[in-house]
Amino acid sequence: MQLEKSSKQSFLFQLPYQKTWVLWLALALACFLLFGDAYAFDNPMALQSTIQTEMNLNNVQFNMLYSIYSAPNIILPFFGGILIDKIGVRVSILIFSSILILGQSIVVIGGYSLSYGTMLAGRCIFGIGSESLNAAQAAIMSQWFQGGQVSLALGLCLSIPKLGSALNSLVSPQIQANHGELGFTFLVGLFIVIFSWGCGLALIYLDKKNEELMKIWKELNPEEGNHEIKDTKEAQNSAQEMSLQIRKSESTESDRSVSLLEDEDDDDEDDEKEEAPVHEAKEEIKLSDLKHLDGSYWILSCIIMLSEALFVPFLDNGNAFFQVKFGFSQQSAGVLLTIPYVFAACVTPFVGIYSDKIRQRSLLIVLTTVIFIITHLCLLLIYCDSACGVSALPLLSLGICYSFYSAILIPSIPLVVKSQMIGTAFGLLGVMQNTALALFPLITGSLYNSHLINEEGQVDPFQGYLYQSYFFVGVSCFNFVIAISLYVFDKNGSKKLSRLKQKSK
Numbered sequence: 181m182q183l184e185k186s187s188k189q190s191f192l193f194q195l196p197y198q199k200t201w202v203l204w205l206a207l208a209l210a211c212f213l214l215f216g217d218a219y220a221f222d223n224p225m226a227l228q229s230t231i232q233t234e235m236n237l238n239n240v241q242f243n244m245l246y247s248i249y250s251a252p253n254i255i256l257p258f259f260g261g262i263l264i265d266k267i268g269v270r271v272s273i274l275i276f277s278s279i280l281i282l283g284q285s286i287v288v289i290g291g292y293s294l295s296y297g298t299m300l301a302g303r304c305i306f307g308i309g310s311e312s313l314n315a316a317q318a319a320i321m322s323q324w325f326q327g328g329q330v331s332l333a334l335g336l337c338l339s340i341p342k343l344g345s346a347l348n349s350l351v352s353p354q355i356q357a358n359h360g361e362l363g364f365t366f367l368v369g370l371f372i373v374i375f376s377w378g379c380g381l382a383l384i385y386l387d388k389k390n391e392e393l394m395k396i397w398k399e400l401n402p403e404e405g406n407h408e409i410k411d412t413k414e415a416q417n418s419a420q421e422m423s424l425q426i427r428k429s430e431s432t433e434s435d436r437s438v439s440l441l442e443d444e445d446d447d448d449e450d451d452e453k454e455e456a457p458v459h460e461a462k463e464e465i466k467l468s469d470l471k472h473l474d475g476s477y478w479i480l481s482c483i484i485m486l487s488e489a490l491f492v493p494f495l496d497n498g499n500a501f502f503q504v505k506f507g508f509s510q511q512s513a514g515v516l517l518t519i520p521y522v523f524a525a526c527v528t529p530f531v532g533i534y535s536d537k538i539r540q541r542s543l544l545i546v547l548t549t550v551i552f553i554i555t556h557l558c559l560l561l562i563y564c565d566s567a568c569g570v571s572a573l574p575l576l577s578l579g580i581c582y583s584f585y586s587a588i589l590i591p592s593i594p595l596v597v598k599s600q601m602i603g604t605a606f607g608l609l610g611v612m613q614n615t616a617l618a619l620f621p622l623i624t625g626s627l628y629n630s631h632l633i634n635e636e637g638q639v640d641p642f643q644g645y646l647y648q649s650y651f652f653v654g655v656s657c658f659n660f661v662i663a664i665s666l667y668v669f670d671k672n673g674s675k676k677l678s679r680l681k682q683k684s685k
Contacts, residue, residue, distance in 0.1 A: 198390055216369075220284050225497075226510075243497070243622060246496050254615050272312070289302070343521065343522070353499070484589050488616065489655065491582055491585065505564075505642065523583075531584060543667065595677060627651055
């Protein structure tokens with residue numbers, strides 16, 4: 181009896197971390213790995229008025245701080261996944277999180293010296309590390325979680341970092357008001373990035389230790405080990421399909437949505453198995469697969485691209501917009517702009533749960549574009565001479581827009597492409613998204629600058645933002661037309677978005 185007890189204790193001692201409570205510690209570390217990334221990414225947004233005043237920048241020059249972030253990532257999806265596979269996920273996390281520190285450090289130097297060129301260089305470097313770190317985070321979580329837990333893990337990894345953006349919007353204007361030094365405010369962001377880097381180091385240690393314990397555990401349990409390998413491969417594929425969207429979305433519904441179509445597509449899958457061998461879904465573009473992407477994919481990708489462009493570039497100038505349009509101070513506008521981030525984080529899980537119960541997903545996509553139109557019309561038409569609570573309503577609506585974007589639009593991609601092309605589909609979508617995120621801030625900045633002087637020859641920031649709002653409303657309406665075309669195309673074609681079936685219990 182004592183020998184049996186000793187044997188059990190020895191077995192428990194060798195239990196891998198991912199089969200104990202340490203699994204959730206690793207998940208928490210993975211979430212905070214990108215917390216600093218989200219905080220520092222939105223640093224300029226919270227300080228727009230201060231940056232433009234102290235550095236004498238117009239809106240185009242300010243928005244370039246965001247465009248330069250996205251520019252390198254127009255190319256990176258062509259090579260995404262390859263570097264991580266070659267150098268390993270742990271080394272990737274260390275390198276890319278260190279690149280974030282380097283990039284933000286250069287931004288800090290630019291803030292202290294009020295050097296615009298230095299800040300641009302720092303933002304560019306920061307963008308390179310950020311996108312790659314997103315992919316590495318998804319890769320390491322896919323090794324820790326299996327089956328349905330992957331969706332839960334990635335969902336938390338998507339939502340928790342967004343709170344970093346909310347925290348930045350809340351505290352950065354306050355720090356700037358108290359210290360009056362732009363470089364110091366960026367330095368606080370650097371400290372938070374370093375905190376995330378420390379979380380990355382702890383995650384690397386746990387992952388290495390878990391790998392060692394897992395080897396021992398598989399030797400003691402060879403049958404369980406075989407099941408573990410199979411589950412891990414499936415989990416990696418599931419995570420890789422979604423990893424490109426980690427910074428920009430909060431979706432946890434892709435796996436469930438795909439399962440709803442399994443019964444309907446069994447015959448098609450049998451035919452697909454006779455075709456070329458399936459390659460694992462990676463964040464890389466297979467040019468040979470482009471010819472197999474049908475119209476539904478291209479139309480849906482355009483909707484996703486424009487939807488994100490209606491959210492992120494608007495918030496890039498959101499602080500200054502609410503100062504000019506609604507009479508808020510930089511600090512109070514920062515508090516107000518936490519609404520869409522926090523509200524989206526709260527609403528997204530419920531949208532995800534109920535989106536599949538309403539079987540007409542293509543109609544939900546149309547509804548998403550309608551909400552975007554309503555949101556930007558409210559931002560255009562509502563006006564207050566002084567700070568007023570009604571201005572929060574379009575921000576709540578914007579949070580709903582982002583929830584629908586995350587829980588409905590992004591998870592629709594796997595529904596319209598074959599399983600072996602999901603990596604290519606998401607990689608190409610990443611190119612389209614980053615192209616939009618690089619161009620839209622420059623377009624809106626140019627519109628603002630070109631209409632800054634009114635008919636009387638006076639500087640009128642209100643008129644500049646008015647024409648910016650016209651642009652967003654126009655893009656929203658155009659996006660609605662595209663969504664209608666997707667509904668018609670899908671209804672008369674494969675009906676993969678129009679006829680989701682409840683999975684039998």
